[in-house]
Amino acid sequence: xxxxxxxxxxxxxxxxxxxxxxxxxxxxxxxxxxxxxxxxxxxxxxxxxxxxxxxxxxxxxxxxxxxxxxxxxxxxxxxxxxxxxxxxxxxxxxxxxxxxxxxxxxxxxxxxxx
Amino acid sequence: xxxxxxxxxxxxxxxxxxxxxxxxxxxxxxxxxxxxxxxxxxxxxxxxxxxxxxxxxxxxxxxxxxxxxxxxxxxxxxxxxxxxxxxxxxxxxxxxxxxxxxxxxxxxxxxxx
Numbered sequence: 756x757x758x759x760x761x762x763x764x765x766x767x768x769x770x771x772x773x774x775x776x777x778x779x780x781x782x783x784x785x786x787x788x789x790x791x792x793x794x795x796x797x798x799x800x801x802x803x804x805x806x807x808x809x810x811x812x813x814x815x816x817x818x819x820x821x822x823x824x825x826x827x828x829x830x831x832x833x834x835x836x837x838x839x840x841x842x843x844x845x846x847x848x849x850x851x852x853x854x855x856x857x858x859x860x861x862x863x864x865x866x867x868x869x
Numbered sequence: 870x871x872x873x874x875x876x877x878x879x880x881x882x883x884x885x886x887x888x889x890x891x892x893x894x895x896x897x898x899x900x901x902x903x904x905x906x907x908x909x910x911x912x913x914x915x916x917x918x919x920x921x922x923x924x925x926x927x928x929x930x931x932x933x934x935x936x937x938x939x940x941x942x943x944x945x946x947x948x949x950x951x952x953x954x955x956x957x958x959x960x961x962x963x964x965x966x967x968x969x970x971x972x973x974x975x976x977x978x979x980x981x982x
Contacts, residue, residue, distance in 0.1 A: 787967055787968055789970060789971075791971075791973075796975075796976075797975060797976070798873070798959055798961075798973035798974050798975045798976055799912075799959070799961075799971070799973045800973070801970040801971065801972070804968070804970055806968045845911060845912065849967055851967060856914065856917070856927070857902075857914070857971065858914075859904075859911040859912040859913075860911055861909060861910060861911040862911050
């Protein structure tokens with residue numbers, strides 16, 4: 756069975772500092788990996804995805820993520836955090852042999868302070 | 870751009886009552902999904918559909934039924950609501966089974982008393 760682990764319930768960072776939100780996964784076959792963001796009382800919004808190719812993926816709002824096959828990780832990063840980045844972030848995975856079933860992590864709340 | 874629209878946005882039910890949540894998408898996507906979101910548990914897949922007239926069970930299907938009579942609509946039904954079904958429900962759609970990202974609705978908050 757495929758699974759996603761987001762080991763941190765909350766990440767706190769000061770505005771202007773770099774941020775990392777961690778994600779590790781377990782899946783059969785090649786992984787398709789996604790990051791989504793959820794603002795209060797809203798649906799999830801797509802940030803970026805890794806399907807194949809370059810291990811560093813760039814996405815919306817200046818976010819990027821690095822795929823590491825040996826560590827089965829897909830950490831979300833941003834060089835300089837903004838207060839407006841404060842939200843709930845979800846990592847998700849599909850295996851290449853499990854069409855349609857996207858499995859989400861439990862989410863990490865990012866709090867960016869001045 | 871409407872995208873994915875869910876109705877109603879809020880609903881309060883008594884135990885044993887029934888209701889239907891409607892999801893509509895205007896992106897001509899083949900794949901549609903119903904998730905529930907509960908604190909500390911992330912999103913869990915209830916049912917999904919890979920095309921008009923087809924549905925399949927996700928990881929937490931018990932107590933729910935779905936129908937996809939038209940490509941643009943995906944209905945989630947609760948025949949006899951239970952307090953354990955108090956949750957926020959999200960509908961999503963996608964153009965691809967594996968590589969496509971999901972587009973989510975704004976959510977429907979259901980409370981069962």
